[in-house]
Amino acid sequence: MVATAASVASVPAPLMAQDNAAEARLKKVEAEVRALQRKVFPGGDGKFFEPQITPGTQTPATAGTTSPAPSTTAVTDILIRIDALENQLQTMTARAEEQANAIAQLSGRLAALEAAASAPAGTLAPAGALPQPALGVPAASVPASQIPAPRPAASVPAVSTAPAPVVSAPSAARLAAVQAIAKPQTADAADDEYSYGFRLWNAGFYPEARQQLTRYVEQYPNHSRISFGRNLLGRAFLDDNMPEDAARWFLKNYQANKAGDRAPDSLLYLGASMVAMKDTKRACIALAEFAETYPLIASGRLASDYQATRAKVKCN
Structure with a gap:
């Protein structure tokens, strides 16, 4: 005790005054920093950012603890919802563009089919x-008086303007048959x-x-049975090596009722008529439309006819 008192007494007075002044300045700076923290971080609860300088002295046990994760704010929630809406809008826009493209392709195919029997364009052959x-x-x-001439259809243009051939009288054997x-x-x-x-x-x-x-x-x-009748009329032309007239009736039957009993047959035989006319482009369009519109029939009842016709033409 005597030695300690002696050592304290031996410290020069100016040096002790400097220590007291530095301590006072340090406390003043700490007070100002705490006041600044209260302005920047209202509440001092770490809601927005955890203060790097907290009031009081941290003990070693509390210095190493981790503060809880900051909670989201209303602005953050709005930004998240806007991002989700933008993603949904992009998805809907992409689907709409895909559907519009598919509709355009179908419209193009239908337009090509409607023009399939119109080369060259002209008027229907006379009733004679x-x-x-x-x-x-x-x-x-x-009776001859009860056989009407076929009426021209607006959606099925004629496929030929050539004059009608002179038909000779049938033989007695054919009449009997x-x-x-x-x-x-x-x-x-x-x-x-x-x-x-x-x-x-x-x-x-x-x-x-x-x-x-x-x-x-x-x-x-x-x-x-009108779908059967129009389709069979086309077959009567096609089987008699008259593919242009056959194509007109096949197209008419398909367009009249695509859900008709023989509409798939007419579309397939329209492709066969185009093959007989050596019109590869329109033949491929008709065959592709048949396979897409009637997939079950293309792989079922008319599978053999479809494969046989498809083998006669080379489509891309």
Whole structure:
């Protein structure tokens, strides 16, 4: 104690005064920093940023602890929601562009199909181009006065302007063969007309079948088998090596009712008609439309016909 008192007493007075002044200045600076913290960080609870200088003296135990994570603010929530809305808008815009592109492609295909039977453009052949009853259909069953000429359809332009060929009279043997084909006589007169045309076509009498089927489609346009009739009329042309006229009827039947019983057949045979006309571009369009519109039929009932027709043309 004596030694300590002696050492304190031995410290010069000016040096002790300097220490007291430095201590006072240091406390003043600390007070000012705490006041600044209260201005910058209201509340002093670390809600926005954790103060690097906190009031009081930290103990070693508390100095190493981690403060809780700052909570989100209203502005942060708004920014997050805006980002989510922008992402959703981008997704919807992309889908809308994809759908618009698909619709444009379908419209282009339909326009190409509508023009498939119009090369070269012209008017329908005159009614005299159709074979008359003298070709082989018995006059008693199909009177000439009851056979109307086909009416031109606005959506199906003619495919040829060539004059009608001169048709010679049928032979006696052909007349006898046609007369041997019986016409059905049931309570459904419209179905009888179609069935008779089918029998003539099935027997290979294509001109007579065309006469009979033309009669059917003109007189019974709303019959339940009208899709069959128009399609078979196209077949009667195609099987007789007349693909241009066949294409006109196939396109008309497909456009009239795409859900019709023989609309898929007509679209497929439209492609076959284009193949016969050596129109590769339109043939590929028709075949692609058939496969896309009727995928189950293309892989089922008409699979063999589709593959056979597809093998005749090289599409990109």
